């Protein structure tokens with residue numbers, strides 16, 4: 449007897465898989481059910497408590513050959529198992545107890561994105577897993593919310609194995625059942641400004657790292673304005689509300705005491721490269737701008753990159769999803785997903801799932817019950833059309 453769909457979602461929400469905590473209990477929950485349904489299950493451990501899970505059924509996709517452009521049949525369904533924290537948020541019910549209210553189900557991860565994971569698990573007994581002509585792959589990842597780290601490590605491991613996956617990929621992030629085929633990436637850069645400490649009564653004997661940081665901030669502001677007016681390719685301009693590289697100064701930390709000239713100030717900057725852009729080139733441009741200020745004392749370090757994603761229009765998977773889509777047009781997500789990393793495996797990802805990104809990450813996050821059930825139909829239809 450399979451568990452009721454909302455009970456499966458309740459089980460999943462009850463695992464408090466915030467990115468700072470282990471994800472393995474939820475990974476085991478999902479893996480055990482896939483294994484019981486007859487799928488091959490592989491756990492890729494990234495570190496203790498953190499693992500990605502790959503479950504497959506049907507004939508294995510042939511290993512990669514030299515050419516990258518070959519389209520491989522079958523489908524990959526992917527979702528992340530971690531959720532954002534709840535600390536400090538004004539929840540009106542326990543975030544880790546799925547709570548029905550009207551037509552919605554509330555809980556941390558209810559829409560982002562355990563609803564899609566629950567739909568997959570609930571659909572398992574109904575999928576023709578023993579009769580697949582093409583490979584079905586489920587890729588469950590960890591640490592998406594902190595920069596798509598889990599999928600990055602998984603992709604590195606699969607590339608090292610020479611493993612090929614089906615070209616079509618669906619990530620069930622909450623899009624209110626709209627289809628997204630692209631999103632910008634996200635790069636995080638740390639800028640360290642160095643000065644010379646001195647007693648504040650004799651500031652002329654030191655050099656203030658904070659004042660230097662002020663000049664760096666000015667350079668960043670001018671760079672952001674220049675990027676804003678650099679027009680993107682017309683395809684991206686049609687898809688994106690902001691078809692340029694956006695830049696945000698996220699945090700700044702400097703100084704230790706009011707009576708010391710500060711010798712160090714650290715600025716963390718995030719920017720969002722568009723598909724096709726070379727992140728290193730953007731970092732080089734940023735470095736030139738901020739080191740113009742005082743190169744010797746300013747250091748720029750690229751800390752992490754979540755790649756952008758762009759999938760061609762008119763894929764077969766898009767055709768299947770259109771039957772379920774709320775919006776006639778195909779759009780772009782403002783947020784990054786694991787799809788950018790998966791592109792390195794030659795995957796063409798579409799983002800489409802139950803729940804709204806507008807309520808994700810907030811207190812009282814919810815998924816509409818109707819969309820949760822719709823997601824099961826989507827899983828069945830996608831598997832039916834791509835793998836049977």
Ligand SMILES: [Zn+2]
Nearest residue numbers: 528560561621
């Ligand atoms: Zn998400």
